[in-house]
Amino acid sequence: MNFLHKHTAEHSVEDLKKGLLNSLLVMAWVVEARDPYTGGHLWRVSQMSRILAKAAALPDDEVEKIAVGAFLHDLGKIGVPDAILTKPDRLTAEEFEIMRTHPEAGWRLLEGHPLAHLAESAVRAHHEMPNGKGYPLGLTATEIPLAAKIVGICDAFDAMTSTRPYRAGMAVAKALSIIAEQSGAQFDAELSEIFVELGNQGAFAHIVSHSDHGIPLQHCAGCGPIVVIQRQQAIGEHVFCHSCHAEFVIAQDTNGQRLATSTGRTAAAHELVCQPDQHVIQELVEQVV
DSSP: HHHHHHHHHHHHHHHHHHHHHHHHHHHHHHHHHHHHTTTTHHHHHHHHHHHHHTTOOOOOOHHHHHHHHHHHTTGGGGGGGHHHTOOSSOHHHHHHHHTTTTTHHHHHHHTTTTTGGHHHHHHHHTTTTEEEEEEESSOBBBGGGGHHHHHHHHHHHHHHOOOOBBBBBOHHHHHHHHHHHHHHTOOOOOHHHHHHHHHHTTTTTTTTEEEETTTTTTHHHOOOOOOOOOTTOOOEEEEEOOTTOEEEEEEEEEOOOEEEEEEEOOOOOOOOOOOOOOOHHHHHHHHHH
16 A cells, blocks of 8 residues: 555544544533523533543543543433423432443443443443442442543532532532542542542633633523523524523623623524534544544
């Protein structure tokens, strides 16, 4: 094979990998878009997982693999009914049992995909706990894959610091204290210690309550869910609440940060079509492939 053909073949393989990974990340983004209260959750967990993995001195390729797994960890929620996934109150015991099926459901979706190995551990085991009280398999400390331990900490921290219909998000300090208290029980002891130290140093300040780099979370003043502003959207463009369909215009505050300001208008049906955030997805694809 001459140089030109070899170069072309290498690029074809790289493009194929990028396309396959992009399709997985888009699918995860669409699953997240079903829940109006979790906008940016996958981005936040992926970003924090990368920081924690680097701080744990893992090789670069392992760090990026974990970042991908973190973005895909909730893929199985596609199988959770809307009535449970978007319920405005706490789940009943029966509903929680259905929610607990999402790790294995996510793996069934991934199994057989050419890039499934990138995310298997994070998808299947991010709710396992060192004390054996996690799910779906009740694995103990030595049985839980490292990627799942990392994603599990970051997932729990983001859940604690995020607002839900039935409660406000915790302060960062409070969430860090809970992780410290659960070190060795709910969370891996060594990794939770590193995570808490990073948190106390402010390593996650630019991620908590953000949906992307430099874009704080916006909430619908009318009904509460997140209104996501994507990086490529400019000042003056419109965004919408996918719960009550209220329209907002993207403005800018005195610090230069973008915010969503209500126009008082209700969106038309065609304006509510979800558009995957390709800038966030492509950034992750380029870092990994």
